[in-house]
Amino acid sequence: MTNINRRKLMGRAGAAALAAPAIVAVSSLETRAQSAVKWRMQALWGGGTTPMIYEEKFCARVAELTGGSLEITPFAGGQIVPAAQAFDAVRGGAFELMKTYDGYTAGKIPAHGFTSSVPFGFPEADQYEAWFYNRGGLELARKSYAPAGLSYIAPTVYGEEPIHSKVPIRKIADMKGLKGRFVGLASAVMAEFGVAVSPLPTSEVYSALDKGLIDFADRGDIKANYEQGLHEVTKYLILPGVHQPTTATCYVANTAAYNRLNDQQRAAIALAAREVSGALRQDILVSNGEYLAKFVEAGVEVITLDQEDITAARATAVTTWESVAGEDALAKEVLASQRDLMRDFRLL
Secondary structure, three states: OOHHHHHHHHHHHHHHHHHHHHHHHHHHHHHHHOOOEEEEEEOOOOOOOHHHHHHHHHHHHHHHHOOOOEEEEEEOOOOOOOHHHHHHHHHOOOOOEEEEEHHHHOOOOHHHHOOOOOOOOOOOHHHHHHHHHHOOHHHHHHHHHHHHOEEEEEEEEEOOOOEEEOOOOOOHHHHOOOEEEOOOHHHHHHHHOOOEEEOOOHHHHHHHHHOOOOOEEEOOOHHHHHHOOHHHOOOEEEEOOOOOOOEEEEEEEEHHHHHHOOHHHHHHHHHHHHHHHHHHHHHHHHHHHHHHHHHHHOOOEEEEOOHHHHHHHHHHHHHHHHHHHOOOHHHHHHHHHHHHHHHHOOOO
């Protein structure tokens, strides 16, 4: 290439580089000129916990991406309404957005048992997230909320949630006859293994364990559970979390409010949600080792279930999946889609 041609090429590249920021700058100015839309969002988490910090980052990122035209104020779980009432509150317009866990509404929307977590299902978060983004999971999740006047935006997908127990559990059979806290599809699967299930809200797990109302429970990821003091009320931590090997919480908006947003604002929410999903998952992944050590330092024994025991129990779980889906058309469609991907991953 001659020096003259090289200079021309570099000149064109420089012009393009200057042009791109100019487009962004004009767009940003136009966006800021609009009156800001103000939303409220209630999350699942307690104030100051790691997941709640990431919800605050999500809101800040939306504001950044929209040039301040969409401001979302985050509230901790239960701050506006009790967690169990969030679905109806957002549907009724009391606030515009919630971060929720579909397992809480699996009783009235069977498909939600599969869009929240699949017990003995996808063992890796990337596999579960691939179902949402590459195998039509997002569209199916959106279909599940549409009749209620709600819009499913995106999941936050992360890895396993451990089991915390007051008694040792060294194999699946040891769960039989125990009282446990589980929600969503996990409640049906664990009941099949002989557990007396109590679907308590997350906020009541610590006190229920402390008072002996339950013997063992799922709650959140390892770090979040340490932050909430579960090492104070249990002696055993069981891995892997077969009841919830991967987890999807999600952002769900009031459809009328969501439809009033412009395309840039809706795209910003989706992008920020995808970014937070990856960032939180990586935070949890890095923190697991550190916080497992903290549990051990606190006198908690970490028990690892045998993989052959888990594989053998999966057959029972699969039967329960089918039973829960029943004759609900959407739940059956979701389950069929997930099982196809699991077969591709050689899980089934």
